[in-house]
Amino acid sequence: MTPPITRDTCAALDAADTLAPLRDQFDLPEGVIYLDGNSLGVLPRATAGRVQDVIRREWGQDLIQSWNKAGWIDYPQRVGDKIARLVGGQPGEVIAADSTSLNLYKVLSVALASVRASDPDGRRRVIVSERDNFPTDLYIAESLARQHGFTLRLVETDEIAAQLTGTAGDALAVLMLTHVNYRTGRQHAMADVTAAAHAAGALVVWDLAHSAGAVPVDLNGCDADFAIGCGYKYLNGGPGSPAFLWVHPRHLARLGGDGKDALWQPLAGWMGHAAPFEFTPGYRPAAGVTGFLCGTPSAIALAALECGVDTVLAAEALGGMAAVRAKSLALTDLFSALVAQRCAGHGLTLQTPTEPALRGSQVSLYRDEGAYAIVQALIARGVVGDYRAPGILRFGFTPLYLRFADVWDAVEHLVQVLQTGEWREERFHQRAAVT
Amino acid sequence: MTPPITRDTCAALDAADTLAPLRDQFDLPEGVIYLDGNSLGVLPRATAGRVQDVIRREWGQDLIQSWNKAGWIDYPQRVGDKIARLVGGQPGEVIAADSTSLNLYKVLSVALASVRASDPDGRRRVIVSERDNFPTDLYIAESLARQHGFTLRLVETDEIAAQLTGTAGDALAVLMLTHVNYRTGRQHAMADVTAAAHAAGALVVWDLAHSAGAVPVDLNGCDADFAIGCGYKYLNGGPGSPAFLWVHPRHLARLGGDGKDALWQPLAGWMGHAAPFEFTPGYRPAAGVTGFLCGTPSAIALAALECGVDTVLAAEALGGMAAVRAKSLALTDLFSALVAQRCAGHGLTLQTPTEPALRGSQVSLYRDEGAYAIVQALIARGVVGDYRAPGILRFGFTPLYLRFADVWDAVEHLVQVLQTGEWREERFHQRAAVT
Structure with missing residues (x-):
């Protein structure tokens, strides 16, 4: 005993x-x-001082010049590259911006558009998620399903496997799951579930809200398609911190074009444009994950998030x-x-x-x-x-x-x-x- | 002389x-x-100290309790009510959240959905804007036009009037203009243009990025439909500050429902849900402008914006x-x-x-x-x-x-x-x- x-x-x-x-x-x-x-x-101890520096020096003294001088313009990518180290992403695959809900809207839109392009006959029009998934994910998926003629099917955890085979699997467009459930703390086997969904011919979107900074994640190792996550939980970015998103390079490579068949993320704001400071009227998405930016990033909020991410990266030297x-x-x-x-x-x-x-x-x-x-x-x-x-x-x-x-x-x-x-x-x- | x-x-x-x-x-x-x-x-002089207080006391000491104790949960509405005083809005008609681009996506989506509902035959499917409008507005409109089968027609300033009459006026769904042009500083006559667009049977979306805090705006007095604006220009909210949006009460009143014909803004995140802390799977938009929230608001960024808005409100006592x-x-x-x-x-x-x-x-x-x-x-x-x-x-x-x-x-x-x-x-x- x-x-x-x-x-x-x-x-x-x-x-x-x-x-x-x-x-x-x-x-x-x-x-x-x-x-x-x-x-x-x-x-984090560093946050208050760093935010003061952004406010008093970068904003207060250097004003508009800080977009270049302090690098505000690529802050979402810089912080994104740091987050990438925590979730198995490579540099250039992650941006920190907007909220988790908004980032889900972007990546799920692209996932649905990819399915529509590869399946014009409309056999795959089901998004599967868990009934117990965090509600904002379900709301965003419901909104996109309504707009684009997909069905959002909510199932219990032990019913997911059945959705990945047979006729259910043939109809599956996207499997959208949160890696660690917000209520129960239950964690999915990301590699296995992703492989099973891919075998069914579907794409997978992972929400890492309760994973990033808390449990090991290897997005590229799992061959996932899209991921989003939260800045204000285990990443210690502060209340309402910018969130992040990750996109597999095979999907990044397909984004672009300006014709009717162009594949864009729909929140097509100027910071995701290929040349925002040319001020041209037609949208052309920037290459890579930058095309997932929308509006002007908050330098103050990103500075706080970076301090939070650094507290997790500090563990790199300790295992x-x-x-x-x-x-x-x-x-x-x-x-x-x-x-x-x-x-x-x-x-x-x-x-x-x-x-x-x-x-x-x-x-x-x-x-x-x-x-x-x-x-x-x-x-x-x-x-x-x-x-x-x-x-x-x-x-x-x-x-x-x-x-x-x-x-x-x-x-x-x-x-x-x-x-x-x-x-x-x-x-x-x-x-x-x-x- | x-x-x-x-x-x-x-x-x-x-x-x-x-x-x-x-x-x-x-x-x-x-x-x-x-x-x-x-x-x-x-x-603003007040900003650094106020942000420090949010960081050190509200976040650092009170932590999660500040959602209630410090009122983080309705910060977007509180700051929105202050901004409303500067643009001719009433309390409950404005929220401060997300970016200008994202807020345009929300209100323009609702405008297009309203037109589709009232014109199922598809006679009105043109969005008119100025070729010289700020590009992010055009990109967002282009994205929505592609998604929903509308045409974005860009015209010169002196061609706008012709779009509001005759066959062009009959086809017009939404007129989307920036009140004060970002390059030239030219200002539209908001009341007259709005009345002319309404006479043509169209809705009007105004971008107040270069107006709020700089020139008088009377959205209700002009009977406008939707407006958006920027927090980091004349409102002094800091780099990448949250933006704002305003919706006329006649449109707010029509939002809601959960059936196929429900009118929602599409960025249907949990903070815009009628009861976010019930954690229920189906989206039901909150009443009023709260339904235009999406993800979790940044308390730090909103505190900075509030200090900026207060600097403009300080003029109230001086005329x-x-x-x-x-x-x-x-x-x-x-x-x-x-x-x-x-x-x-x-x-x-x-x-x-x-x-x-x-x-x-x-x-x-x-x-x-x-x-x-x-x-x-x-x-x-x-x-x-x-x-x-x-x-x-x-x-x-x-x-x-x-x-x-x-x-x-x-x-x-x-x-x-x-x-x-x-x-x-x-x-x-x-x-x-x-x-």
Whole structure:
């Protein structure tokens, strides 16, 4: 029988943690154990100073000259190249711009246009996704399906495989999945799923919102078609940070032209034009991923995102994403084990797969009653997770700044909240606008 | 005969300027006369501190709670309501979000969908705009026209009227114009043009990129249909600031539904959903202008934009946009008069209409030879304007911080650049990426 885990066990894990120095990169609030980096990453120490420099010097002093002098003009590509290192992309395949939703609109549009071009008879007109995918992805897909005569078919996770074979597979245009599910933390096997979709003749769009900076991703290695991701979660880019997108070179190579059959991403703004400063009336997409830009990029927001991405890239010298992943699994294993050891009989059910390959960097617990209030009671104690309907207590584990002892302390608070029943207090049941 | 203008004339105008106190709102670089606020507005004094507060306290300390506590969740609407005061909108009609290009994509999509719904036989399938409109507007319109079977017809300014009558008027779906032209500074008569387009049975989309904060705009008074505008020019929101959009209530009221005939804006992201935190799979647009949001807003970028908008709203106590307009016209009149008085024989032609009603807040000069280099030589002397192909020297006049004596000094430098011929130096002919 395994001896029970103690706080000393956790402290020993911290003492041996080769990633421990990365915590110093962040300004963390006193007295808070932050298990919500999967919703909004914490503030890097470098960000405030760097943003001040963009505002006071680049904008305030150098003004319009900073488009050249400070390189604002290719900031989306520069930050994109850094993000590429975290997701298995090559330089020139990623841009940081706009929001995740907008980037999905761009890449899914191109995916649908590619299918229409290669399948003019309209046999493939189904987009498959998970019913439990993050809703904004489903909304964007619904919008594009309505516009272009496709059907959005939502299935349960265990029904995906059946969509990739037989008559369903013959009708499949695009498989659109989020790599790590936002509620359950379940992770798809990207390489296998991509290969199966390709075997069915379909394209694959991956949403990396809960993957980039949290779990290893190898987009080129998996031969994926398109990917998008979020800047403000594990990349620590700040609230509403620009998002990113990746496009496989085989699709980048096909974009272009100006005739009726030209393949464009539809958000055809001037920053994606081949020569924006020629100010010519006809749209010609820029070569490569630059053609996926639309409007003028926010230098301030990109500076903050770059600082956040740099905090993850700092792990490269300490083992990179493999080391981040190892610590992530150790943190989530520890949390699950402590919940099992110390919260038995309190009605909590583990929602996240125990198998490492199926797990992202979070643990979700389900409880029939009081899940929202328990989360609020924990927040009042300084343990910040969040609630996701229905009944989910969601805890994100960000290896760059979380300690094993933090996990112990978080579970200690959870035990106390459950044992005292303090979550039944009325104040913990009042719903805010954003949950 | 009018006596020649002197620097003393200008200094006297400054002494009498009731808007002069507004200059103290800005951090202006030493030794620079900035005539490019129509490209990138200057830095408000309040911005750096406010952004620091968003970063260090709202993000760094309060983290995810700031979505409620700091009101990040309705920041686009709050800043939108402030912008509404500058363009003749009512509260609830404007949001600040995304880029100008993206906002045009949203409103033009809805305009085209409205036309398709009211004209199922397809008689009205032409979008008319000016060939000299800012290219990103034309690119977005071209993209939507291709997708939805419309024709984008580009005409010269003096050909617009003919598009609003007869058979051309019968085919007209949408008239899409920029209120003040980015190159020439020419201003359309918004009320008259809108009325003429409506008489033809068409909808009108106005781009206010060079109007908001610079010239009075009364969208409701003109009975316009849709408008978009830029945050980083006269609104001083910083490089790549969020843009804004306005929708007339009669169009807002028609948006909604979830069937095949539902009228949505197509960038249907979760922040435009009726209940984003219910995380339900089907898209239902939020009521009102909130339905035009897409992804997660950038709190940092919106904070900077709000500081910029506040610098324009500060004029409300000093006569508002009418006073701003009066000073703007006085500044541009003075510049044109000084160029006529002091630069005669140097080959400069005025491109901007002399009639006040046809003029925005800029003056553009044309020169056959050396326009680019003359602009660079002026910049080297601290007089910052910009160049726009072909042959345009463009000077923006922002009444919030420019002095009449600055206009004198700018023309003095122009005289010297022309008289010395220093613009012929090779260094002034090297083209940068961004011009």
